[in-house]
Amino acid sequence: MAPERTIIQRIGSHQKFPCGINYGNGTKVRDGHTLIESLSIMYYLEETRPQRPLMPQDVLKRAKVREICEVIASGVQPLQNLIVLIHVGEEKKKEWAQHWITRGFRAVEKLLSTSAGKFCVGDEISLADCCLVPQVFNARRFHVDLRPYPIILRIDRELEGHPAFRAAHPSNQPDCPPEAAK
Structure with missing residues (x-):
């Protein structure tokens, strides 16, 4: 696995996620799923960790x-x-x-x-x-x-x-x- 990168999981708390981009294999996020592209990773984190949303309700x-x-x-x-x-x-x-x-x-x-x-x-x-x-x-x-x-x-x-x-x-x-x- 690639070095850890700090990803803003939720404002007010950040975590280090092991992730590395390899366009042949994608990016592993903490849950063990492989995703590529920053926005898809951000949307995934948003949807799987709803405690502090980074998308407005409106x-x-x-x-x-x-x-x-x-x-x-x-x-x-x-x-x-x-x-x-x-x-x-x-x-x-x-x-x-x-x-x-x-x-x-x-x-x-x-x-x-x-x-x-x-x-x-x-x-x-x-x-x-x-x-x-x-x-x-x-x-x-x-x-x-x-x-x-x-x-x-x-x-x-x-x-x-x-x-x-x-x-x-x-x-x-x-x-x-x-x-x-x-």
Whole structure:
């Protein structure tokens, strides 16, 4: 089994789950099931551990959370995967990442302009926040100018001190590249 990663199981309590991504075999989660893709893992954890939900009860707010998660998971995050960046090449990696992060963050910022409260969707932490924070980390890693995204920055600042988000921060993971660590 791969090294442990901290996964936000429920805000207010985080646990270490042995998991490692191997696209041929998927990701093993604590219950022994094998899943692939971050969102399917997050939805699984949400549905199997309902004590502290990360999805709002309100149907429209739930849809907004999913909308933000999908924009990030489909339009921002995959374009920064190692295999994609290797294909792009070292000389164009930063430019490529900046382009796609900027494009995705424009869309996310627009969505947040109508859904955000203290966090991405209202005043409760949701799965959308769990998707956003790692992408802000990547944006900083690739030196994206974040000034055009004041809502994203405000939400990230709000979450950076939360114990579960601190523990799950990419720089606190065993496979974090040294150049990306805090």
